[in-house]
Amino acid sequence: MPGDFMVESTLYIVPRQGLHVAILMDGNGRWAEARGLPRSAGHRAGVEAVRRVVGGAPALGIDTLTLFAFSANNWQRHPDEVGALFGLLETYFFAQALRAAEHDVRISVIGRRDRLPSALVEAIEAVETATAKHVGLDLRIAVDYSAREAMLRAACWMMSSTEVTQEEFSRRVGQVTHAPDASPDVDLLIRTGGEQRLSDFLLWECAYAELHFTERMWPEFGVEDLENALREFRARDRRFGRAPVSAASAVSH
Numbered sequence: 028m029p030g031d032f033m034v035e036s037t038l039y040i041v042p043r044q045g046l047h048v049a050i051l052m053d054g055n056g057r058w059a060e061a062r063g064l065p066r067s068a069g070h071r072a073g074v075e076a077v078r079r080v081v082g083g084a085p086a087l088g089i090d091t092l093t094l095f096a097f098s099a100n101n102w103q104r105h106p107d108e109v110g111a112l113f114g115l116l117e118t119y120f121f122a123q124a125l126r127a128a129e130h131d132v133r134i135s136v137i138g139r140r141d142r143l144p145s146a147l148v149e150a151i152e153a154v155e156t157a158t159a160k161h162v163g164l165d166l167r168i169a170v171d172y173s174a175r176e177a178m179l180r181a182a183c184w185m186m187s188s189t190e191v192t193q194e195e196f197s198r199r200v201g202q203v204t205h206a207p208d209a210s211p212d213v214d215l216l217i218r219t220g221g222e223q224r225l226s227d228f229l230l231w232e233c234a235y236a237e238l239h240f241t242e243r244m245w246p247e248f249g250v251e252d253l254e255n256a257l258r259e260f261r262a263r264d265r266r267f268g269r270a271p272v273s274a275a276s277a278v279s280h
């Protein structure tokens with residue numbers, strides 16, 4: 028129902044039709060190593076999990092999905108692994124661009140582009156152009172992304188402004204990461220693979236995000252896991268700083 032997921036804070040109200048879910052897709056390497064496979068096989072299996080989750084998301088009330096595919100710190104990995112990941116991303120983006128007519132998903136990539144191989148940048152531009160008018164799901168893939176760097180760059184850009192609203196800052200964060208719109212607040216952040224940290228992902232946008240950590244390795248994550256996370260999320264009391272309803276009724280005036 029429209030308005031069901033209206034995000035309200037003391038400072039501004041962002042009307043939304045659906046939820047923004049962000050996912051740290053962790054555990055590909057361990058999943059592969061546990062099976063005696065190269066880490067790249069884990070990333071390949073991770074792409075299948077991406078397909079499952081993207082396919083199931085709209086029916087679960089999600090209208091924005093942000094996936095962390097490659098962090099600015101992932102450059103420290105072995106060049107073979109980085110190359111394999113970029114190859115998977117390039118294939119995925121070109122395939123989605125070619126099949127754009129078959130789905131209603133707008134795909135955009137957030138992060139830096141100046142350090143990426145030119146073939147990957149071409150694939151990104153192709154899929155963004157081919158899906159630009161799609162409205163069913165906003166799929167944002169973070170590649171060479173660092174939240175701290177995005178915030179620093181947005182802050183530098185706004186240095187000369189005397190008064191900056193949160194909406195303006197979100198717009199700048201969107202612009203510095205090549206996003207098509209302002210960077211939207213996250214409702215639910217999921218991290219697979221058993222670790223419980225944010226790893227420089229969407230730090231500005233997660234100010235009021237609910238957090239969900241699961242032991243499930245990303246290649247095994249499925250729509251039912253997403254459903255479980257959302258069930259838990261919907262049972263939570265999101266107060267955005269307000270007192271609980273029970274406390275409000277107990278206050279004597």
Ligand code: FPP
Binds near residue numbers: 056070096
């Ligand atoms: C973290 O697991 C995962 C990554 C660094 C890459 C995620 C990439 C994909 C799922 C594939 C491409 C994505 C798209 C959108 C097509 P890890 O390798 O650090 O796992 P580990 O902690 O077990 O080593």
